Structures are given as structure tokens and as C-alpha cells.
Amino acid sequence: MSFLDNILFALLLAAGIGYFTINVKKLIRNIKLGQDVDRTDNPSARWKNMTMVALGQSKMVKRPIAGFLHIVVYVGFVIINIEVIEIIIDGLFGTHRVLSFMGGFYDFLIGSFEILALLVLVTVIIFWIRRNVTKIGRFASADLDGKPRNDANYILYFEVVLMTLFLLMNAADFHLQNLGIGHYNQAGSFPISQYIAPVFNGMSEGLVVIIERTAWWLHIAGILVFLNYLYFSKHLHILLAFPNTFYADLNPKGKLNNLQSVTNEVKLMMDPSADPFAAPANPDAVPAKFGASDVQDLNWVQLLNAYSCTECGRCTSSCPANQTGKKLSPRKIMMDTRDRLEEVGRNIDLNKGVFVDDGKSLLNDYITPEELWACTTCNACVEECPINISPLSIIIDMRRYLVMEQSAAPMELNNMMSNIENNGAPWPYNQMDRLNWINE
């Protein structure tokens, strides 16, 4: 017996997993370009978040139709992939349905996979219609023009092809099992593909074997290609939703972090015994940059957020600025952050591991001040995100850069801030008049 198939399969598997591993390493490297932030506190709340929000999809179902359809594909995807274990063993050792020794339970599994595969097929077609025919607002948005819209459709096409191959492979297998051909022993139940099997009636056995083998090979090859496509796609969320919900901010949504670097400076300013002419403790230290103008200034969780975003646009559709025609789109903030981070990553790859200044930055080249100044910090985007991404934290960090590093706040805000500095209120009223309301 020839081992050529098995060797070929092992090579395909090694290549698929190997290339994916290389890219995952790049992904981790890119995320680590972010600033440090401690998100290891309260592990029980973090596990709970991950279980409820990522595994349990609790926020997805807030929009019931999309939520239900998503759960069908999600459950289908997770469960059908159990079959991949068997496919890999069969591929490596030349067996046929090696797990069929489980008998009735095996029949139950294969039967469930088939039903789920059909449900996924139907759902994916509905998804495609929502995106391309009924053009739901958040999918028709200009945010998605070009690559992102294609990416979304490619994912759907991939799923249609994989599910079809899966059912076709089973149908041919079932047909051959019934004929008792070669090593096609009776195994599995085929509630869906049994209705496809009759198309093979009248075909030569050899042809059906070729169809079965072709579908089998294309199916596993397709899965490996899809796995490797993730790194280049918004579809990464199927993996990153889990760490993303685990490391999400647990504080009340209204709480913004207090910059420690600023606290140090302000305390020094307010300390009457501080020597203003004292030499800095470490004269070579680079002074801390306030706020963020590029991806390296953001923290690693914000960068993880950017990779995890699947561009569903719930944030943007709930954003008051976006609904009233302003340029701000929280989804675009996340997409821009990822695009810039990937650009920085490619730069590092090309320059032997170090980033060489390319004269670009997240601010201005990707995200404009006009977008940042349109935000009302209402937290609707954070509330809406099905996997707890915070576009708001990026907006605030970039505003901090604009104001503290560039003094580039809108004029009216500069007036407001001078008022606070001068008289302790955002309006030009004297602090001594603060109690006048009593007698009015």
C-alpha cells in the first residue's frame, strides 16, 4: 500500500499549522508593541466575563435576529470542527472513519454535524443577503468600502464551500458504504447527505471514490487555508474574542484611568518643598509621552481590541455622533488602529526586527482630530460591543495627546480650560460667587 497520500497529508498539515504559527507569533509581537497595563486582577470576574460574553454570547443576543443567527454559525463551527480530529487521524494513518468504534454515539455525532452543517449553510446565506441585498445600515456604511467588505464576503463564501464539501464528502462516503466498496465500512448516520447520495446512482465506483477523495481533500485543505486566512481577516475574532473579553476593563464604564506620569508631575508641582532646579533622577530617561499619537502609545489591550474587532458596526450604529452625520465611527477607530498596527508590523519585518520611522502615525494619517472631537464619551459603543472592546479609551488617549502634547484642542475648549484654571469653573464666573444661588 502506498504511503504517498499519508506523507502528502502530513506535509499539508505541517505547512498549514506552521504558517499559522508564524503569523500568530507576529500577532503576539505586534500586540506586545503596546504599553504595559495590568489586567490580571480579579481573575474570577475575568473568567466569568469570558464565559458569559465570549463563550455564552450574552451580548450578541441583545440584537435578537443577528444574535440568534450568529449562535447557529458559532455552535455549528465549534461542534463540526470536532470532526477535524477524525479527519486528521484518517489522513495521517490512512484509516477510514477511525472514531466509528464509538458506535451509536458516533452516529449521533455525525448526524448532528450534518444537521448543523445545513443550518450553517442556510444562516450564512441569510448573512450574505443581509450584507449584500437588504444592505443593513451598518454593513452598507462607507467604513467597509473596499477590502473590509470583500473580507466579510470571502468569509461567507469560505463557509459555504466548506459546508458543501463536508456534505458532499459524506454523501459520497455513504454511497460507497452502501455499495460495500473497499475500506468504506458502514459508519455514521447521514440525515442530510443521504438525500444528496442518489446523484451518484449510475456513476462508476471509481468516479464516486474520486469525488469522495476530492471532497475530503478539498475540505481539509480548505480548513487549513481558512485557518491561515484568519490572520489577514476580521475573522480573527473567533479566537481573540476569548482573551479580549478576559482582559477587558472591569471598572465601571464611566471610569477613565488616571495617568500616573501626570500624577507624578502634578504632585511635584504642588509640593512646596520640591526643588524646581533639582537634576532629574535619571537624566537619560526619555520623558513620558502624554496620550497616544501612534499604536505604540496605546496599551496592549487596546491593540488586542483592534485585532479582535470583527467590524460588525454595532458600536457605530449606536454612536450619537455617527447617527447625526458626524465623521466619528467607533468601528473605524478600531479598524484604523489595526491597519496602522499591521503597517508598523510589516515595517518591523522589513527592517530586521526594528521599527524605522515611516513619517506616519495613527493620528492624522488614519484618525483625524475631527473624528476625535465628535465623541460625547457616552459609552454607547462600549456598551454595544459584543466582545467588550473599548473604542472610547483610544479616543481619550488620542485627545490627551492632542491637548497635552500639541495644545491642539478646539478654541472653545481652550477657553473652558482656562476658565477652570483661573476661576475653578468651566465658565468665566468668580469662585466667590459660587453660593449666589441661595438667594436668587
Place this chain on the structure above:
Amino acid sequence: MSENLIVPTMADMMAEGKQPEILFWVGSAGSFDDRAKKITRAFVKILNKANVNFAVLGTEESCTGDVAKRAGNEFLFQMQALMNIELLNAYEVKKIVTCDPHSFNCLKNEYPSLGGNYEVVHHTQFIQQLLKEGRINFNKETYKGSRITFHDPCYLGRANNEYQAPREILSQTNAAIVEMKRSKSAALCCGAGGAQMFKEPEKGNMEINVLRTQDALETTPNIIATGCPYCNTMMTDGVKFAHKENEVKVLDIAEIIANAQDL
């Protein structure tokens, strides 16, 4: 209108060797904005009626720095915060109530890591407590037959998950409480947050407060209730924009209760 409000300051109290039960943080809007000052007075009426042992900082109070922080000026925020914390700690303040959800959020969430640890409550939570304890009563007939819709302030609702306190107060008024199509965690912002109150909006095709007021007007209310001085301004402007100011009033929860008290 000069009812006698009793408003002791922390300085007065300290001079007399007394410590109030709670500090009322009036906030900049509550101190200076003409519309918000009415809310402040209404809340003090309630505090006086319930004999709450409270005090204000008065001329010693300064901006929390919240709006500077949201505008990106962390320096100015922390300067304000550290000054305020020094003062609050010197007065040994333990508990704070405020009518402004922005001050509420800032004092509650952002002051602790800078050394300011207080129990902070929003005035709707405080009023709800007073009602529950029977420390205040109001005329339940005042709003009979009217329709009230509540606009959730972002910094009370989404930011701090308080949706119930204002609704529980309103539910005691005998008015019909009608929810907007977007409410609680799905509520639309009034458009004032994130320092927008102090600047012209960015270019768009409509104003956020007009859109939010449409939500409110769809419920055909007699009263749009709020719990935030900035929301109040935005919704009031929105009602004027819709030429409904004769039919629809925008009132703070404190005003709704204070107006119904036979004072």
C-alpha cells in the same frame, strides 16, 4: 422667589465643631448655570424638608476637573482633583451627594486612586432613599394624569449602571411613566458629554439633542424628566427646537419631587 433655604457651609460647620452627615457637591453647573441653579435649589428644599444634616463647600468648591479630563487635559484634571481631595480630606468628608452625574462619576470612580475615598451618591439615589425611609412625602395627586418620560444620563446609566433609582421615584408620582424606544443601557446621549457642552459640535447633518428630543417627544409626554443639568439644557433646547415648549416641560427629578411638596 426667596424661600428660606438653609445651606450651611463646611467652614461654618467646622467653626461650630460640627460634622455634617453628608456633603452636597453643588458642581459648577449647579452653582452658575441659571437653569441648573433651580435644580440645586429644588434639591436643597428636599434636603431641608427631610432635615438632612448636610453642608456645601460654598466658595471653597472648585470644578471636579471631569470636563477637562474628558477633553484630554489630564494635567488640569489632576490639579483640580488633588486640590479638591486635599480640601475634602481636611474636612474629613465621608459621604457626598451631587445632582450632576458627571461629578458623581468623577468623584466616585476617578478620585479614589488619587487619594480621595468617599461614598458618593447621585441625588436620585439619595431622594429614593429619603422616600423609602419616609423622611419626605409629596403630594401624589400633583402629577396624576400626566405622562412622564425619563431620559437616562449617560454618566448615571451606562457609566455607573444606575437605571432604577430615578424610575422608582417617578413610579411613586401617579403619573404614567413612558419609556422611550431607546432607554436604560440603550439610551441615546443628549449630546453634551465629553466636553461637547463647551464647544460647537463637529460638522454633521443634525444636532444630537434634537435627535434625542425626538425620541422623547415620540412618547407624547407632558414632562421629560432628567437627572443631569447638562441633559436638562440639551433637552430643553431640543424641545424649543421642536416648538413644544408650551406643552412639554423638561424637569429634573429633584424639581419633580420638590414641586409636588406642599412647601
